[in-house]
Amino acid sequence: MGAEEKFDVIVVGGGPAGLTAAYVMAKAGLQVVVLERGDYCGSKNMFGGIFFTNVLRELIPDFEKDAPLERVVTKRRWSLLTPDGEIGGGFKFSKFAQEPHNNSYTVLRAKFDKWFSEKVEEAGAMILTGCVVDGFLKDEKGKINGVKARMDDGDIYGDCIILADGVNSLLAKQLDMHRELAPESTIVGVKEVIEFPEEKIKDRFGLNDNEGVAYEYFGYAAKGAIGSGFIYTDKTSISVGVGGTIKSLMEHKLNPNDLLEWFKNHPAIRPLVNGGEQREYAAHLIPDGGYNRLSKLYKDNVLVVGDAAGFVNASLFHEGTNLAMMTGKIAGETVIKAKEANDFSEVMTARYEHRLRESSAMKDMKKFRHLAHVLDTTPQLFEKYPVIMEEFVRDMFTVDGESKNAKQMRLVMRLLRKENPISFALTGLKGRRVII
Amino acid sequence: MSKFTSMEDKLGLDKFTLFHQTHLKIKDGFKTGEAAKKLVNDKLFICPAKVYTLNEKDEVVVSFENCLECGTCRVAAPEAVEWEHPQGGHGIVYRLG
Numbered sequence: 001m002g003a004e005e006k007f008d009v010i011v012v013g014g015g016p017a018g019l020t021a022a023y024v025m026a027k028a029g030l031q032v033v034v035l036e037r038g039d040y041c042g043s044k045n046m047f048g049g050i051f052f053t054n055v056l057r058e059l060i061p062d063f064e065k066d067a068p069l070e071r072v073v074t075k076r077r078w079s080l081l082t083p084d085g086e087i088g089g090g091f092k093f094s095k096f097a098q099e100p101h102n103n104s105y106t107v108l109r110a111k112f113d114k115w116f117s118e119k120v121e122e123a124g125a126m127i128l129t130g131c132v133v134d135g136f137l138k139d140e141k142g143k144i145n146g147v148k149a150r151m152d153d154g155d156i157y158g159d160c161i162i163l164a165d166g167v168n169s170l171l172a173k174q175l176d177m178h179r180e181l182a183p184e185s186t187i188v189g190v191k192e193v194i195e196f197p198e199e200k201i202k203d204r205f206g207l208n209d210n211e212g213v214a215y216e217y218f219g220y221a222a223k224g225a226i227g228s229g230f231i232y233t234d235k236t237s238i239s240v241g242v243g244g245t246i247k248s249l250m251e252h253k254l255n256p257n258d259l260l261e262w263f264k265n266h267p268a269i270r271p272l273v274n275g276g277e278q279r280e281y282a283a284h285l286i287p288d289g290g291y292n293r294l295s296k297l298y299k300d301n302v303l304v305v306g307d308a309a310g311f312v313n314a315s316l317f318h319e320g321t322n323l324a325m326m327t328g329k330i331a332g333e334t335v336i337k338a339k340e341a342n343d344f345s346e347v348m349t350a351r352y353e354h355r356l357r358e359s360s361a362m363k364d365m366k367k368f369r370h371l372a373h374v375l376d377t378t379p380q381l382f383e384k385y386p387v388i389m390e391e392f393v394r395d396m397f398t399v400d401g402e403s404k405n406a407k408q409m410r411l412v413m414r415l416l417r418k419e420n421p422i423s424f425a426l427t428g429l430k431g432r433r434v435i436i
Numbered sequence: 437m438s439k440f441t442s443m444e445d446k447l448g449l450d451k452f453t454l455f456h457q458t459h460l461k462i463k464d465g466f467k468t469g470e471a472a473k474k475l476v477n478d479k480l481f482i483c484p485a486k487v488y489t490l491n492e493k494d495e496v497v498v499s500f501e502n503c504l505e506c507g508t509c510r511v512a513a514p515e516a517v518e519w520e521h522p523q524g525g526h527g528i529v530y531r532l533g
């Protein structure tokens with residue numbers, strides 16, 4: 001990069017958060033460069049998952065015309081797995097098959113992020129791929145005025161820097177903005193993409209046309225460790241995966257791939273994922289620390305967005321992509337204002353946090369702020385309770401001629417013998433408060 | 437039953453662009469002996485690509501070319517793992533993601 005070249009804004013990381021910020025700023029006429037370490041945007045990224053498109057729709061209203069979308073999620077199901085059973089419930093709404101498709105599409109990130117990066121280029125931003133950023137440049141007064149990329153002529157100058165470098169954010173850490181990821185509130189997720197003929201997927205999951213499912217599994221889904229599993233349908237493949245907190249997987253001596261093999265062979269899962277052609281195996285972290293572990297969000301000339309800042313709602317809603325886009329958008333708009341005022345100091349960048357506090361992104365983060373702690377301190381939700389629940393429900397539905405009243409009485413008595421009712425009820429309440 | 441279950445098979449599904457230099461290092465004091473055994477058996481076994489193994493001399497072997505760049509090892513054992521991103525454009529290349 002020529003030494004004379006200087007950008008208004010440098011965005012580090014070409015995932016949903018960084019690309020959204022870049023799109024908004026490029027549209028407003030700012031000189032923007034996105035630096036992405038992968039061979040192309042998306043080449044380092046994996047998720048479950050459902051891409052929530054509410055913010056995308058604001059930016060690119062006709063994205064459905066050419067975005068690589070897999071299926072519209074019309075059917076969701078949440079199950080409590082037990083060692084060899086399942087208790088579950090969910091919904092299927094044909095309304096969600098119609099505009100605006102509940103803003104929930106399954107996508108494959110390597111394809112999707114690449115498409116989005118092309119839109120960002122069309123909007124006027126420059127995207128440099130294969131470019132890993134290692135640190136910052138400072139002027140003689142110590143003010144950050146650029147980044148150091150690991151390549152020849154890698155000094156790149158800019159008035160403002162948006163850190164969108166994802167969950168590991170080594171860069172926010174360098175600036176002491178990041179709270180280090182903690183093993184008890186960081187999830188490692190692994191998944192496989194398995195290819196099937198389209199008809200097979202529709203038959204197996206009971207789907208019309210381009211409808212898709214999201215099945216999520218709790219309880220004993222990570223073999224007793226604190227974690228969960230998932231199945232999502234793509235157009236001609238399914239994504240099946242499992243994850244757990246690093247701390248809990250270490251304690252349970254579970255390697256994620258071994259856990260995935262176990263999960264795929266669970267009697268409730270196996271018929272859904274069996275057969276097909278395995279296409280890819282992937283692993284990624286999720287910052288699950290919630291509101292209490294968000295990074296510092298701004299300083300002079302620097303803003304932190306998306307996973308790099310810790311914006312994931314890991315409750316039943318499992319949202320990350322939309323929070324990434326929402327924080328990226330608000331950061332981008334903040335920088336546009338800063339450019340107008342030609343002031344990129346904290347006075348201006350602080351507006352990012354002020355606006356975030358008014359947004360649903362931050363309100364949701366706050367609502368679920370106890371989640372990570374509750375999960376970490378309530379291992380019985382993953383090991384003991386699923387088994388008790390199964391016994392209860394299984395006996396309740398066992399057909400043997402016993403009267404329903406007698407059955408109920410007997411089961412409640414047995415439950416009380418096994419578990420202190422007060423702690424059971426309190427755990428239930430605690431669990432509910434952090435999940436919904 | 438899936439066709440591919442072993443680590444080797446799984447990683448064979450993925451595309452990697454190999455770089456000659458490692459981006460993962462074990463810090464001094466953890467490279468061999470009891471400390472190495474403890475590190476791998478208690479913590480680094482958790483790597484989703486099983487990058488860290490012990491050889492017959494109880495030295496940690498780091499198969500960095502198999503790394504999926506997730507960061508699990510740096511969170512599991514920050515005291516022992518020196519972690520950086522591989523050279524730009526190298527390492528794992530997800531085609532689906």
Ligand SMILES: Cc1cc2nc3c(=O)[nH]c(=O)nc-3n(C[C@H](O)[C@H](O)[C@H](O)COP(=O)(O)OP(=O)(O)OC[C@H]3O[C@@H](n4cnc5c(N)ncnc54)[C@H](O)[C@@H]3O)c2cc1C
Nearest residue numbers: 013015016017037047048049050133166189306307320321
């Ligand atoms: C198993 C799993 C399942 C998930 N399921 C869902 C789901 O169903 N729905 C949902 O909404 N969310 C889900 N998420 C969360 C979601 O994927 C993330 O919240 C989202 O991708 C965050 O976007 P981001 O742009 O902040 O970070 P990322 O998408 O991680 O992008 C960061 C980018 O920065 C690049 N980068 C990093 N460091 C550097 C550097 N030093 N120099 C240059 N480039 C760099 C990376 O290569 C990457 O492209 C899931 C996550 C996982 C792991």
Ligand code: SF4
Nearest residue numbers: 483503504506507509
């Ligand atoms: S980053 Fe992930 S895949 Fe790579 S060595 Fe560490 S744990 Fe293993």
